[in-house]
Amino acid sequence: MDANEQPQAKVTRSIVFVTGEAAPYAKSGGLGDVCGSLPIALAARGHRVMVVMPRYLNGSSDKNYAKALYTGKHIKIPCFGGSHEVTFFHEYRDNVDWVFVDHPSYHRPGSLYGDNFGAFGDNQFRYTLLCYAACEAPLILELGGYIYGQNCMFVVNDWHASLVPVLLAAKYRPYGVYRDSRSTLVIHNLAHQGVEPASTYPDLGLPPEWYGALEWVFPEWARRHALDKGEAVNFLKGAVVTADRIVTVSQGYSWEVTTAEGGQGLNELLSSRKSVLNGIVNGIDINDWNPTTDKCLPHHYSVDDLSGKAKCKAELQKELGLPVREDVPLIGFIGRLDYQKGIDLIKMAIPELMREDVQFVMLGSGDPIFEGWMRSTESSYKDKFRGWVGFSVPVSHRITAGCDILLMPSRFEPCGLNQLYAMQYGTVPVVHGTGGLRDTVETFNPFGAKGEEGTGWAFSPLTVDKMLWALRTAMSTFREHKPSWEGLMKRGMTKDHTWDHAAEQYEQIFEWAFVDQPYVM
Numbered sequence: 329m330d331a332n333e334q335p336q337a338k339v340t341r342s343i344v345f346v347t348g349e350a351a352p353y354a355k356s357g358g359l360g361d362v363c364g365s366l367p368i369a370l371a372a373r374g375h376r377v378m379v380v381m382p383r384y385l386n387g388s389s390d391k392n393y394a395k396a397l398y399t400g401k402h403i404k405i406p407c408f409g410g411s412h413e414v415t416f417f418h419e420y421r422d423n424v425d426w427v428f429v430d431h432p433s434y435h436r437p438g439s440l441y442g443d444n445f446g447a448f449g450d451n452q453f454r455y456t457l458l459c460y461a462a463c464e465a466p467l468i469l470e471l472g473g474y475i476y477g478q479n480c481m482f483v484v485n486d487w488h489a490s491l492v493p494v495l496l497a498a499k500y501r502p503y504g505v506y507r508d509s510r511s512t513l514v515i516h517n518l519a520h521q522g523v524e525p526a527s528t529y530p531d532l533g534l535p536p537e538w539y540g541a542l543e544w545v546f547p548e549w550a551r552r553h554a555l556d557k558g559e560a561v562n563f564l565k566g567a568v569v570t571a572d573r574i575v576t577v578s579q580g581y582s583w584e585v586t587t588a589e590g591g592q593g594l595n596e597l598l599s600s601r602k603s604v605l606n607g608i609v610n611g612i613d614i615n616d617w618n619p620t621t622d623k624c625l626p627h628h629y630s631v632d633d634l635s636g637k638a639k640c641k642a643e644l645q646k647e648l649g650l651p652v653r654e655d656v657p658l659i660g661f662i663g664r665l666d667y668q669k670g671i672d673l674i675k676m677a678i679p680e681l682m683r684e685d686v687q688f689v690m691l692g693s694g695d696p697i698f699e700g701w702m703r704s705t706e707s708s709y710k711d712k713f714r715g716w717v718g719f720s721v722p723v724s725h726r727i728t729a730g731c732d733i734l735l736m737p738s739r740f741e742p743c744g745l746n747q748l749y750a751m752q753y754g755t756v757p758v759v760h761g762t763g764g765l766r767d768t769v770e771t772f773n774p775f776g777a778k779g780e781e782g783t784g785w786a787f788s789p790l791t792v793d794k795m796l797w798a799l800r801t802a803m804s805t806f807r808e809h810k811p812s813w814e815g816l817m818k819r820g821m822t823k824d825h826t827w828d829h830a831a832e833q834y835e836q837i838f839e840w841a842f843v844d845q846p847y848v849m
């Protein structure tokens with residue numbers, strides 16, 4: 329799209345994203361994708377946009393920050409019983425100010441949040457630093473010659489950034505700073521809330537009277553022993569209380585978080601904030617995820633010429649050491665090996681599924697039990713199953729392009745990006761009808777009002793039988809109804825998955841936030 333065609337915002341603002349990750353600098357999952365692409369989409373619409381995240385140096389990620397230069401600015405943060413110096417690095421790319429907070433606690437081997445021994449024990453400290461630094465950045469960093477100033481929209485993502493609205497309300501507004509700013513909490517995943525013992529509260533450097541904002545009491549069944557009072561501090565809860573607006577990454581999920589089943593303990597609180605709670609389905613970065621230009625693919629293709637997809641399938645089969653056959657349905661799974669993603673269902677279904685004439689490839693890392701299971705399943709079904717244990721962005725692109733079907737039996741899914749990537753690549757998603765999956769995948773209907781309709785299969789309830797039923801229906805459509813299959817592929821590929829629509833909806837939320845008074849105690 330050339331600059332003249334690019335739709336522009338009606339009101340432009342200074343927007344500060346705060347996040348634990350953003351691609352391509354650091355990514356462990358969908359949060360990184362969104363924070364690496366939504367800011368660019370908002371900047372293209374005319375906003376001034378800054379993204380604040382840690383400068384993670386773990387050996388392999390260091391090169392991603394090569395173009396980020398030291399700003400000469402450093403601050404001391406009063407928390408955790410000391411005064412901790414952080415410095416700021418900066419890169420201007422795609423019209424966005426990428427700001428990296430530097431501190432020794434972000435320099436260590438492992439992934440972003442942990443290593444082979446589990447989550448890092450000092451994550452609360454690491455993300456407290458991030459939040460303090462993010463509040464200072466708009467006031468002190470002269471980016472492109474001038475500061476962002478006090479009239480900003482802070483977009484705080486998940487628990488890592490959740491202390492920001494609390495700090496604005498507790499430590500800035502009482503002194504007249506940031507009275508013209510607002511904050512929007514974006515919930516990508518309620519499963520991680522940043523919960524630590526209540527005894528850590530004094531470490532956060534907040535006034536004692538603000539304890540209630542973060543106060544969290546575990547239900548009795550979740551306590552460790554009879555004397556455990558279950559008292560904790562919960563970062564995400566702090567943001568649910570103090571943020572001016574709350575967005576979940578799909579409309580379906582915005583309802584689910586208010587229910588006992590989906591609210592992960594925060595449902596009542598979120599229900600009480602329904603008037604400021606909205607859902608906006610994520611977009612995707614179509615510069616990165618585009619089958620006509622994707623640098624990770626051996627062949628390119630488009631909705632007008634799908635021949636390259638068949639070649640991608642053959643190359644993938646070759647790469648995986650599977651029989652190169654066009655007629656066999658190739659099913660893929662990509663994702664964190666986590667309870668959320670329903671891996672246990674796949675594990676239970678595999679013996680039955682492997683009786684079919686099918687090929688299955690899984691790419692994922694996470695729970696060591698499932699990693700081990702993927703390796704052993706591969707040796708049991710040498711001609712049919714491949715389990716790629718690890719995290720590899722190029723491989724994820726090749727699987728998305730080379731497969732016929734993408735399986736996502738997620739237990740819950742706030743939005744889900746892989747089904748969007750799959751549709752963009754003409755790969756038909758078979759998903760559990762929950763959250764954002766239900767919002768984005770329309771089940772195939774051969775008898776729709778305008779003929780065939782739908783982009784995949786959304787099955788429910790989440791049982792092995794239902795999942796196998798959906799997969800078998802998809803596989804028989806693939807084998808026996810080629811024109812219908814091509815229709816499914818093409819409808820998925822021509823859906824608008826760009827960020828522009830979502831960016832416009834975010835702008836509306838920002839406008840509403842600025843109409844209301846900011847949070848003050």
Ligand SMILES: Nc1ncnc2c1ncn2[C@@H]1O[C@H](COP(=O)(O)OP(=O)(O)O[C@H]2O[C@H](CO)[C@@H](O)[C@H](O)[C@H]2O)[C@@H](O)[C@H]1O
Nearest residue numbers: 357358359516663664692718719720724742743744745746
């Ligand atoms: N082993 C591997 N190798 C390479 N790439 C891998 C990989 N495992 C995962 N990925 C990539 O990580 C991303 C995963 O994104 P998802 O949105 O599907 O899930 P996630 O649960 O991380 O995100 C959370 O945040 C996002 C963003 O809002 C929500 O869509 C989602 O529902 C919510 O759970 C995709 O880009 C995927 O390709």
